Amino acid sequence: MNQAQCQVLATYQWLGEQLETGAMTHPRCRRIGQDIQEILRDIIDSRAGEEHMETLRSMARELAEKGEDEECVRLGKTLSQLFENHLEEFLGHVRSRNCPTGECPMLTPAPCQMTCPAGIDVPTYIALVGEGRYSEAVSVIRKDNPFPWICGLVCTHPCEFMCVRGRMDDPISIMALKGVAAERSYASGDFSDPEPAPFNGRKVCIIGAGPAGLTAAYYLALQGYGVRVLESLPLAGGMMRVGIPDYRLPQEIVSREIAMIEDLGVEIRCNTRLGRDTDVEQLRREGFQAFLLAVGAHNSYELMISGEKECSGVIPAVDFLRRVNLGDHSSPGKRVAVVGGGNVAIDAARTCLRLGCREVTILYRRTHAQMPAHQEEVVEAEQEGIRFSFLTIPKQINGDEEGCVHTVTCLRAELSEPDASGRQRPVPVEGSEHDIRVDAVIPAIGQEVDDTGLGDFHDVDWTKRNTVRVDTISMSTDQSGVFAVGDAVTGPATIVEAVAGGKKAARAINRYFEGMPQPLLPPTPVRRGRLDPFPMPASLKMDLTRPHMEVLKNDRRRITFQQVHLGLSEDQAQTEATRCLRCDICIRCGRCVEICRDKMGVDALHLGYLSFDYPGPTDLKITAERCILCGACATNCPTEAMQMKDRDGERILTHCGTELNRLQLEYCESCGAVLGPARYQDYLNRRIRQISPSLVGKHLCLDCARRKASYQQAEINPPDGS
Amino acid sequence: MSQYMLFHDQKNCIGCEACVVACKTRQKLPQGPLPTLVVAVGPRWAGDQPRTVFTFMPCFHCEIPWCVAACPTGAMQKRSGDGVVSVDPELCVGCKTCMAACPWGAPQWNPVTGKVVKCDLCKDRIDAGLRPACATVCVTQCIHFGPPEEMSEIRRERYARTKAEGQFDPE
Secondary structure (H helix, E strand, C coil), X not given: XXXXXXXXXXXXXXXXHHHHHCCCCCHHHHHHHHHHHHHHHHHHCCCCCHHHXXXXXXXXXXXXXXXXXXXXXXXXXXXXXXHHHXXXXXXXXXXXCCCCCCCCHHHCCCHHHXXXXXXXXXXXXXXXXXXXXXXXXXXXXXXXXXXHHHHHHHCCCHHHHHCHHHHCCCCXXXXXXXXHHHHXXXXXXXXXXXXXXXXXXXXXXXXXXXXXXHHHHHHHHHCCCEEEEECCCCCCXXXXXXXXXXXXXXXXXXXXXXXXXXXXXXXXXXXCCXXXXXXXXXXXXXXXXXXXXXXXXXXXXXXXXXXXXXXXXXXXXXXXXXXXXCCCCCCCCCEEEEECCCHHHHHHHHHHHHCCCCEEEEECCCCHHHCCCCHHHHHHHHHXXXXXXXXXXXXXXXECCCCEEEEEEEEEEEECCCCCCCCCCEEECCXXXXXXXXCEEEECCCXXXXXXXXXXXXXXXXXXXXCECCCCCCXXXXXXXXXXXXXXXXXXXXXXXXXXXXXXXXXXXXXXXXXXXXXXXXXXXXXXXXXXXXXXXXXXHHHCCCCCCXXXXXHHHHHCCCCCECCCCHHHHHHHHHCCCCCCCCCCCCHHHHHHHHHCCCCCCEEHHHCCCCCCCEECXXXXXXXCCCCHHHHHCCCCCEEEEEECCEEEEEECCEEEEEEEEXXXXXXXXXXXXXXXXXXXXHHHCCCCHHHCCCCCCXXXXXXXXXXXXXXXXXXXXX | CCCCEEEECHHHCCCCCHHHHHHHHHCCCCCCCCCCEEEEEEEEEXXXXXXXXXXXXXXXXXXXXXXXHHCCCCCEEECCCCCCEEECCCCCCCCCHHHHHCCCCCCEEECCCCEEECCCCCHHHHHCCCCCHHXXXXXXXXXXXXXXXXXXXXHHHHHHHHHHHHHHCCC
């Protein structure tokens, strides 16, 4: 995602060099050049509005067209060229208030935001949650993701993996805080979506009411588009509805967030399959000019072993989960084998248990460490009593006389030596065949796109993996006016990736209608605010720990579909929010630490977490023991994360609100101006004791010292004899 | 003491502060820092007349500068050869210890760059054979620049002249 160089900063620096050389001699042109430089600075420092770019372009044109000499014209032309060539990047800086390269300090996005596929402004909503402003937090989230509650419960939360606090102790509970914000704000009823723009006469048809399709529907509806979503199943929600069991994501939550999208005027037609209940021709006649394919990946891969097709009791995992989620709570059998090691396998196994299966075994051909499923889910499955049979490869499914599944013949396996890519393959052990007695087999080894009904889009190209081929920035297919998103494009992925795709598609569809060129760069996550950090003592910031989320007791978990994770309390959530290190403000450049240690020789800042590659120990409390409050760290901080302020007779150093040191101030004995704390004077005295013992006890400020010296020098009565 | 001296002949100074402006302009300084300062002392009665005296306060470029000793980063340096004391902005981190150490208040704070600035005797100008900016622009030419031994001559000569003038007084 990172580009080599930020073009905005490069242009600013280049212009600075041009002005420095003095080649621009004409005063008027020089003045314009300096003005351009100042406006560029505004963009870099996050102070610019959309009109800045227009001004820049017109000023460059003025130089190029009306320049007084050759040098002005040359500069104007080059600048115009740079602005045109990198317009998208310049506008991106202005609109998103983020610089994806991270070269502009004030615009450097936090790692959590950059990691989130949907680009949610995590630090901002965390800060809002910390202040109890839940509805504002939900507004911030919904600008990038219309499913804050769903994603607050079941997101794969890659943000937490990148969370900088994780280098210190544990990452912030970013996902759970999102859930709290959504729950509280929906419960209080004081959140409402912005009023959608009036209908613009354009109609878009979305095929598939999953997270990707509904996200696109949401952002299109807000822009005034008429949106119809076709859903072949009786309920909308896609995999959120039929792929995730209720104990992780209750149906009501899915319904509520979908209802909020319908409230914007989106029409969702359930039980409607393209090609069966309607077709593209008919839709075109109804006025739909753009189509978005968001059909998901609802077909299970087959095990390709004998007996799979012949025996009854072999139920593909997604079919099984769909059946259960749509209300069929009949048990597949007393003993069930689930084949696979991913999240779907775990979901299927835990669902079986809840349907009353006595013995649920997960057969996985590799080992525990290689399971692609989330560690947390695996542990919970183990707690609930799911059995795991690792290094086990099903070879054949054997039926009984009636054709029902009776046993699975499996092979034991061993892991091979790591190959060139470091991957260890399971190798069957010869002669290790053994039978496992089961009543049902649930293969969960992957899904693929079900492309039935999409044949009408003749020019849409498909990949070898049976996914729709798109331009990954605009999500447009080879057929004009047809876009595709979600699992249909990526293969089985996550909700948040689907949301990201849906958002990109909404942007692209709007550009398609407007006749604008499609973007060349992926969208930059948008900074939604820059909230003040929480003021708090260093030791509290250090000692707070990631909250432990209450879970349903195990007995109940095993027999009901009640939600397992009970969420954070409001109190826990607000406290957790204050643990955030505010990486949207502190960009972790490490200048403060370097200066304190290497330049000042004080070594009071132990912020080991700042380094990504070589994180060291972090001790926020040690600063108070060593810091002399010279302020060099604050002076050199490019983003004002480190601040030194004098208040009520004390000098206080804070880093993103965390109070690192506080000392009593000394004052000038003559005028009362602030001199700094005694420890700063001690540092100074120690340095010049050798040459000037007399300085100890000096209590004059800069101005008074100078004035005193000048009075001593004044020759009011010069000995001139007159 | 550097091998140069800026001698300010208070008798001829009218307090126009052209030196202050020239100094700030040359160093491109914002509001605030004054590497050289003209302080008006008085008016006081000198005999039967009120009199104000202007003192010119640049840096004295001390023989053993406390600012250089105080600076933890090596940014404040005394140039070998001519002894000019100046600050290297690349090395300065803005800890202000030099400012706290100087008994004369010569190092000044530039709030825009977050670094210290001070009188460097316009070392680039003197290296080019020119006089410092303040001495160059001085309206009454009361700022003299040269080796210290020449500077003391100015006052000594004037004193001698005044004494001698008295001798010729026709009254």
